[in-house]
Amino acid sequence: MGRKRVYGVTLILMMISVIAFGLSFGQTPEGVVATLCFFKFWLGFGVGGDYPLSATIMSEYTNKKTQEASIALDDYVWLIILMVGAIPVALTYCWRMKMPETAHYTTLIAWNAKQAATDMATVLNVELEAKLEKVERLAMEPSSSYGLFSNEFLRRLGLHLLGTTSTWFFIDIAF
Structure with a gap:
């Protein structure tokens, strides 16, 4: 077929x-995933x-001096492409x-139910009013009364936290 034609076919x-891949379709989540996998395979x-063909074409068309200059230029082109990302x-x-803070954080952590209601009303394009008595009742529940380094925190969430952090630790080591 020739290098030029194969190069064109691989690029197309x-x-x-x-x-x-960007316009993946399907009626079900499984259908979308199947479509993504299908087109990802053909992209690969x-x-x-393309990779070996590019190297072959470059090596056959250039002499040693031009080849070194082209490699240096390729290094800069790839850096520019990465920066454009x-x-x-x-x-x-x-x-x-520009997005407002979540209502959960604003209400229960920052203690500003009125601001939370305003933010959510803006985001959802509806009218909301802050119910301060409900916020105060939620804040007084025992589930939110323990600190980060307390025994209650360790009893409730310690095993989950240990499992999650150790898993990420081992993944980082593997990579």
């Missing part, structure tokens, strides 16, 4: 797979063909910092 396969197939993260950060 990658483009179609990425677009289809295209990438698997920070743009969606920065936009997400800006959007999330």
Whole structure:
């Protein structure tokens, strides 16, 4: 088929797979996952063909001096592509910092039921009123009266906390 034609086929396969992956469809969650897996497989197939073919084409077209300059340029291009990936993260950060704090935190931790009601009314686009007596009653329940380093905390949540932290610790070591 020739390198140029195979290169084009792998790139088209990658483009179609990425677009289809982003537009995954299905009536059920299982159908969506199956569609995602299907198109992820074909994306991997295209990438698997593209990588060695790119290296082969580059090595056949360039002499030693041009090849070294091209490799240096490729290093900068990949760094720029990686940095461009920070743009969606920065936009997400800006959007999330404009969001109000959750009502649970504002009410039970910051003790501001009125602000919580205002924030939730804005987010949900409905009218809410703060019920201060209910907040005070919830705050006085025994479930929220123990501290972070208390025996009650260890008795209720210690085993779960130990299990979660040790699991993450071992995953970090494995990686």
